[in-house]
Amino acid sequence: MESLRSALTFLLPWEFSPWMLVLCAGALVLYTRGLRRMPERVGVARPLAFYIGVVLIYFVTQTHYDYLAQHMFFIHRLQHLVLHHLGPFLVAISWPQAVLARGLPDGFVERWLRPVWRHPAVHSVYRVLQHPLVAPTLFVGLIYLWLTPAIHFDAMLNERLYWTMNWSMLLDGLPFWFLMLDPRTREQGALIAIGPRMAIQWIVILPQIAIGAYIVMAHHELYDVYSICGRAWAEDPLTDQELGGLITWIPAGMMHLIGFLVLMRFWMRTDKGRIPVAESAALAHPVRE
Numbered sequence: 564m565e566s567l568r569s570a571l572t573f574l575l576p577w578e579f580s581p582w583m584l585v586l587c588a589g590a591l592v593l594y595t596r597g598l599r600r601m602p603e604r605v606g607v608a609r610p611l612a613f614y615i616g617v618v619l620i621y622f623v624t625q626t627h628y629d630y631l632a633q634h635m636f637f638i639h640r641l642q643h644l645v646l647h648h649l650g651p652f653l654v655a656i657s658w659p660q661a662v663l664a665r666g667l668p669d670g671f672v673e674r675w676l677r678p679v680w681r682h683p684a685v686h687s688v689y690r691v692l693q694h695p696l697v698a699p700t701l702f703v704g705l706i707y708l709w710l711t712p713a714i715h716f717d718a719m720l721n722e723r724l725y726w727t728m729n730w731s732m733l734l735d736g737l738p739f740w741f742l743m744l745d746p747r748t749r750e751q752g753a754l755i756a757i758g759p760r761m762a763i764q765w766i767v768i769l770p771q772i773a774i775g776a777y778i779v780m781a782h783h784e785l786y787d788v789y790s791i792c793g794r795a796w797a798e799d800p801l802t803d804q805e806l807g808g809l810i811t812w813i814p815a816g817m818m819h820l821i822g823f824l825v826l827m828r829f830w831m832r833t834d835k836g837r838i839p840v841a842e843s844a845a846l847a848h849p850v851r852e
Contacts, residue, residue: 577630580726587621594659597666609657616653619645624729633719634795636786637806643732644810647706648818651736655744656825693742695755699763702739703770705731710774710811712785719788743822746829757830764823768816775812779805 594613598605622628623642632642664672679685691697709715709728718724742754743763749756755763778785784800786807794803 573627575627576625577627577633578722580625583621583624587617587625590617590663593663593666595666597659597662597664600665601662605662609659610662612653613657613659613662616650616657619653620650620733623650631795633725634789634792635798636789636803637810638795639719640807640810642729643706643709644814644818646729647702647732647736648815651733651740652744652818652822654737655740658744658746690754692738693754695759695763698739698742699767701735703767705735706771706811707774710778715786716788719792740822744825748833757826757833761823761826761830764819764826768819771815771819772812775808775810775815778808778811781808 591614594610598610623632623645628642632639664676667676692701709718709732718728743760745753747753781804784790785804789803790800
């Protein structure tokens with residue numbers, strides 16, 4: 564009974580964010596409603612990827628996992644791996660736009676979503692952020708920004724800056740992976756052709772390996788905020804730091820390797836004249852140009 568109570572307590576928010584609750588719960592409700600209203604079966608893999616991705620994002624930010632992330636560097640790096648890589652990757656690979664649109668109230672897309680999307684200011688900003696040079700630069704740049712020791716120190720001690728850090732990782736990861744994992748070709752509406760996206764996957768690996776290796780091989784404590792505030796459990800500071808560096812180095816790189824293989828599969832199927840299964844929804848995207 565005590566263990567059950569502890570487990571339930573762990574699942575409660577450490578620092579409640581109504582915006583994160585609205586984002587995750589709203590996404591799940593809209594997607595479930597949309598699935599029921601889709602004219603054709605979506606399958607199992609895509610919905611499963613979407614649900615797991617959203618739940619993981621919620622779990623690392625709105626449970627007591629967030630407490631551990633604030634008191635252990637390697638747990639914090641796992642949190643950002645989910646927010647910036649794994650969670651957005653799973654959501655993007657499910658290609659959920661058409662399903663989510665089906666879950667919206669009738670007429671919402673035509674009256675509100677499509678006009679906003681087609682507004683020149685909105686579309687211009689989107690085009691800039693999704694530029695093949697800008698998107699990967701922002702993706703890697705945010706990792707370097709928040710792992711700069713002085714900035715990281717301030718972020719972990721300032722609640723507003725801490726949430727800015729976490730939100731920025733999520734809000735950068737989602738559009739990046741949607742851009743990368745678009746199953747369409749350039750002719751079908753994708754912003755970047757599949758070939759350049761495959762190249763980007765390799766390009767962004769290198770700076771992440773570099774910073775991960777630097778953290779692992781550092782012989783002094785780079786992120787002493789965890790020693791000052793106290794770690795969640797007894798752990799040598801350098802061991803904690805090395806584990807965090809390895810997470811920044813290896814799993815993150817593996818995500819991009821998987822992304823490359825997914826894109827290769829899209830390319831091979833397109834080359835054979837067959838449209839990927841996920842593309843039926845992509846081509847029916849309700850707010851495409």
